[in-house]
Amino acid sequence: MRSNHIKVFARQVLVTKLKTKSVVYLLLIFNLLIFVSLYTEFRVRTQDHHHVEQYSKEVRQRWENNPDKHPHRMAHYGYLVFRQKYPLGFFDPGIHHFLGNVVFLEAHQQNPINSSEASYSSGLLRFGYFSASMLLQVLVPLLIFFWGFNLVSQDRENGTLKIVFTQGADWRGVLWGKTLGLYLLAMLVFVPALIFSLLLVWFHEASLVNSQLMSRLGLLFVTYGLYFFLMAALAIYVSGRSKSSRGALITLLGIWLFFSLILPKLATTYGQAKYPAPSKIAFDIKVEEELLKLGDSHNPDDPHYQHLKDSVLAVHKVNSTDQLPFNYQGFVMKEGEKLSSKAYNKRYEKLLQIYQKQNNMLRLAGIINPMVAIKQVSMALAGSGYATYDDFRAQAEKYRYSLAQKMNDLQIKLISNVRGKRIQGKPDILDKSHWAQFPDFNYRFLSFSQILAQEYLSLLVLLGWMLGLGLLVHYSKSLKVI
Amino acid sequence: MNQLLIISFFKTKASWIGLASIFFAGMLSLYFGGLFIEETQENERRAILLQKENIERNVQHHPKDIGLLLYYQKFGLVNQVSPLASLAIGQRDISPSIQRVNIRNLEEQKYNSRLANPVYQLIGNFDFSFVLVYFIPLVIIALCFNMISEEKEGGTWALALSQTNNTKGMIRAKLLLRYSSILVVLVLLLIIAKFYLSIPLNQKYAAFCLVSVAYVSFWFAVVWWVISFHLSSSKNALVLLTIWVFLNVIVPAAISGIVSLVYPIPETFGTVVKSREGYHNKWDKEKAPTIQKFIKHYPQLAQYKHPKGARFSWFWYFAMQQMGDDEASAQSRELQQKVKKRIRLSENTAMFFPSAHTQLVLNSLANAGLQNQLNFMQALEKFHERKRLYFYPKIFSQTASTTEKWDKHTLAKYEEQSEVNWLQLLWPLLLGIGICLGAARLNQRKFYHL
Numbered sequence: 001m002r003s004n005h006i007k008v009f010a011r012q013v014l015v016t017k018l019k020t021k022s023v024v025y026l027l028l029i030f031n032l033l034i035f036v037s038l039y040t041e042f043r044v045r046t047q048d049h050h051h052v053e054q055y056s057k058e059v060r061q062r063w064e065n066n067p068d069k070h071p072h073r074m075a076h077y078g079y080l081v082f083r084q085k086y087p088l089g090f091f092d093p094g095i096h097h098f099l100g101n102v103v104f105l106e107a108h109q110q111n112p113i114n115s116s117e118a119s120y121s122s123g124l125l126r127f128g129y130f131s132a133s134m135l136l137q138v139l140v141p142l143l144i145f146f147w148g149f150n151l152v153s154q155d156r157e158n159g160t161l162k163i164v165f166t167q168g169a170d171w172r173g174v175l176w177g178k179t180l181g182l183y184l185l186a187m188l189v190f191v192p193a194l195i196f197s198l199l200l201v202w203f204h205e206a207s208l209v210n211s212q213l214m215s216r217l218g219l220l221f222v223t224y225g226l227y228f229f230l231m232a233a234l235a236i237y238v239s240g241r242s243k244s245s246r247g248a249l250i251t252l253l254g255i256w257l258f259f260s261l262i263l264p265k266l267a268t269t270y271g272q273a274k275y276p277a278p279s280k281i282a283f284d285i286k287v288e289e290e291l292l293k294l295g296d297s298h299n300p301d302d303p304h305y306q307h308l309k310d311s312v313l314a315v316h317k318v319n320s321t322d323q324l325p326f327n328y329q330g331f332v333m334k335e336g337e338k339l340s341s342k343a344y345n346k347r348y349e350k351l352l353q354i355y356q357k358q359n360n361m362l363r364l365a366g367i368i369n370p371m372v373a374i375k376q377v378s379m380a381l382a383g384s385g386y387a388t389y390d391d392f393r394a395q396a397e398k399y400r401y402s403l404a405q406k407m408n409d410l411q412i413k414l415i416s417n418v419r420g421k422r423i424q425g426k427p428d429i430l431d432k433s434h435w436a437q438f439p440d441f442n443y444r445f446l447s448f449s450q451i452l453a454q455e456y457l458s459l460l461v462l463l464g465w466m467l468g469l470g471l472l473v474h475y476s477k478s479l480k481v482i
Numbered sequence: 483m484n485q486l487l488i489i490s491f492f493k494t495k496a497s498w499i500g501l502a503s504i505f506f507a508g509m510l511s512l513y514f515g516g517l518f519i520e521e522t523q524e525n526e527r528r529a530i531l532l533q534k535e536n537i538e539r540n541v542q543h544h545p546k547d548i549g550l551l552l553y554y555q556k557f558g559l560v561n562q563v564s565p566l567a568s569l570a571i572g573q574r575d576i577s578p579s580i581q582r583v584n585i586r587n588l589e590e591q592k593y594n595s596r597l598a599n600p601v602y603q604l605i606g607n608f609d610f611s612f613v614l615v616y617f618i619p620l621v622i623i624a625l626c627f628n629m630i631s632e633e634k635e636g637g638t639w640a641l642a643l644s645q646t647n648n649t650k651g652m653i654r655a656k657l658l659l660r661y662s663s664i665l666v667v668l669v670l671l672l673i674i675a676k677f678y679l680s681i682p683l684n685q686k687y688a689a690f691c692l693v694s695v696a697y698v699s700f701w702f703a704v705v706w707w708v709i710s711f712h713l714s715s716s717k718n719a720l721v722l723l724t725i726w727v728f729l730n731v732i733v734p735a736a737i738s739g740i741v742s743l744v745y746p747i748p749e750t751f752g753t754v755v756k757s758r759e760g761y762h763n764k765w766d767k768e769k770a771p772t773i774q775k776f777i778k779h780y781p782q783l784a785q786y787k788h789p790k791g792a793r794f795s796w797f798w799y800f801a802m803q804q805m806g807d808d809e810a811s812a813q814s815r816e817l818q819q820k821v822k823k824r825i826r827l828s829e830n831t832a833m834f835f836p837s838a839h840t841q842l843v844l845n846s847l848a849n850a851g852l853q854n855q856l857n858f859m860q861a862l863e864k865f866h867e868r869k870r871l872y873f874y875p876k877i878f879s880q881t882a883s884t885t886e887k888w889d890k891h892t893l894a895k896y897e898e899q900s901e902v903n904w905l906q907l908l909w910p911l912l913l914g915i916g917i918c919l920g921a922a923r924l925n926q927r928k929f930y931h932l
Contacts, residue, residue, distance in 0.1 A: 115750035122828035127734030280597040
């Protein structure tokens with residue numbers, strides 16, 4: 001009986017809304033906006049992807065084509081790594097614009113990842129970026145609130161609700177039915193967006209489509225689906241509770257503003273004050289202090305390296321480093337790289353912990369704010385979230401370290417201790433074939449399960465909200481009919 | 483009659499909540515703006531100290547070899563933060579306010595980014611410009627959307643009409659009351675800001691205040707126009723909010739999207755590749771051509787020579803470094819051209835949309851816009867060039883490090899000097915106000931047929 005009511009109310013909402021011209025116009029406008037944003041962002045991403053591929057290839061070729069030379073020259077020649085974006089970035093560009101895109105990897109030091117889009121953008125970027133995710137996360141809920149604020153309250157105001165109840169309907173039927181109708185209306189925006197995204201994925205990047213990507217996309221769609229249902233239920237519930245349509249509208253708009261605009265800003269501003277992150281200069285000073293403590297591998301009188309030298313000479317039972325069976329300079333640099341990387345990573349780890357705490361502050365806000373929760377989930381799944389970026393940085397640093405140490409190893413093994421003496425080929429320089437043997441930077445994206453492990457909390461929050469609202473609607477007998 | 487309107491306005495809880503929320507949000511933003519300035523200044527102090535200590539240590543380590551010293555030594559240039567940046571942080575939290583560079587090739591150093599949490603950058607700052615551009619219009623909408631409709635729906639409209647002959651005058655008085663009370667809060671905030679953040683009273687601050695007032699006025703003009711249609715409260719709210727969403731969300735986001743679509747910047751990749759090759763491949767090449775190119779760039783340095791047959795000299799080394807910059811210079815110039823184009827496209831488009839225009843204008847008054855970043859980068863180039871040319875002769879003639887007066891190499895400052903272009907600041911807002919008031923006039927008759 002009730003399921004019948006639900007169907008009737010849902011159909012009634014859908015049919016009456018679709019008869020209204022403004023609703024149809026809005027549907028068209030939103031579909032158009034989403035199409036345009038998906039397509040343009042896809043174009044931008046594809047372009048970017050080509051640039052990354054093209055320049056990465058060039059860097060690799062140049063690396064391999066380096067002539068015979070001393071391996072430490074190669075360690076300074078270093079490598080350029082360009083940040084690849086996950087193919088779903090076109091759906092949600094997340095923090096892409098604020099992330100550096102290229103990093104120069106070389107021995108002895110960790111360079112920043114530079115040239116973010118934001119550093120070449122005007123202040124307008126801070127208003128947000130035109131993307132499907134922005135439209136879906138922020139504006140579609142507003143649309144749902146516009147359409148739904150008076151769905152129950154108006155019926156009460158004009159007395160229809162009274163009649164409906166005398167005909168055997170109850171609150172659960174009314175609320176669920178109207179929620180469903182409103183939800184289906186929202187689906188007229190979301191489903192086309194979904195189909196269009198799928199088409200873009202399928203037709204243009206066939207090589208990138210794999211089960212990982214499809215799982216991410218699948219969960220992305222499910223999450224958004226849940227999110228819209230949440231928003232529809234919220235709109236209907238508020239409409240049912242409010243004394244008047246106007247009151248319902250004001251409440252819903254208040255909720256929207258608070259969720260989308262005010263709470264995230266307050267959370268981050270508070271997070272910044274509570275967990276202040278060091279500026280670049282403060283961080284550099286700390287790193288330098290750590291490095292000074294370690295000693296200076298370039299300084300022959302440095303106590304740490306003096307000690308190292310003595311012990312190496314003792315083990316090999318020789319008097320001078322020239323008599324060692326390996327290249328001592330390379331050995332020292334290897335030790336130096338190890339120590340300085342460790343010191344840097346220790347400092348960076350601390351910085352990351354601060355960022356983590358700051359980001360958790362935002363996640364915490366997500367518990368009372370489904371708009372933040374969906375943002376987190378969406379970014380993570382689209383590969384444009386914080387975890388993905390940090391993973392990229394870590395992989396690049398790992399590659400830098402292995403490059404520097406590989407070159408040190410080559411020097412230790414193949415370069416003579418005595419300048420001008422040769423071990424193989426020409427003195428002091430190595431054959432270029434060694435360069436090609438060092439593998440290219442092979443960036444791997446986080447797996448689906450790693451992403452889930454990062455953002456399960458936000459997913460739970462959305463489910464929790466759904467459950468909470470469900471219970472509210474289910475036990476909503478006390479609402480007023482008249 | 484007007485007295486009654488005033489009493490009724492201030493007796494309503496919503497009015498107070500609205501005004502108080504602007505005030506508190508504004509105060510909060512001033513506080514955070516103050517923190518931002520403080521941090522920037524703290525960094526500057528750190529940088530001054532760091533540079534001093536660094537030089538001392540390096541001179542101690544390399545008392546003779548000034549070339550080696552300058553291989554390491556970094557010199558800082560500060561992009562002087564304007565006190566107004568506490569009100570409009572703009573792009574200041576994205577690009578660094580201090581760049582520290584050594585005299586080796588600049589291309590590898592000048593794009594160095596700021597260390598920041600990108601998630602927080604995405605969410606953005608809670609600064610005064612945010613409160614003004616985003617938040618205040620919402621309060622204006624909330625206070626005004628049902629100015630007339632509320633009375634109609636509440637049944638007091640006829641009563642109100644019976645008190646006056648001049649309906650339009652009464653509505654205007656109601657609106658002016660709201661307008662002036664919000665202006666009072668705004669001016670109060672700007673006065674508090676002046677003292678709390680020690681902002682000097684100059685042309686720029688005057689322009690900042692005037693733009694703020696004009697922006698608020700624009701929103702009242704919008705409200706005046708919308709209520710002149712005499713829709714229901716809900717419809718008013720919907721229409722006004724749609725306008726807000728359009729101007730404050732869709733338009734700026736669309737402009738950003740269009741800019742990055744029309745002017746992509748692959749040059750950022752090109753410059754790093756070019757500068758890296760330009761320098762590094764010279765190690766494998768004959769020394770003479772590198773040196774020739776260097777002397778061609780700096781004829782005044784022709785007197786210096788690379789010692790014949792030597793494996794290494796600083797002269798040759800810095801000539802190689804120079805090639806990194808020289809070979810990337812075409813790409814680098816291209817990149818700056820692109821940035822200029824981006825600025826122009828954003829600004830020109832924003833002129834037709836008051837919110838976007840206001841944000842950009844406030845940023846630029848606070849020296850916190852993209853133009854400022856570009857100017858700073860160019861100042862950094864000049865700074866680097868001066869340091870280079872100052873030290874090159876010393877390095878090439880092998881002066882001992884200890885003979886240099888290092889005390890004078892303190893942290894340098896760049897301060898943007900720009901004039902206020904009043905017309906360009908204000909006309910888009912005045913035009914917006916004019917259009918709304920004009921459009922409202924077309925609905926004027928409705929005021930008399932209620």
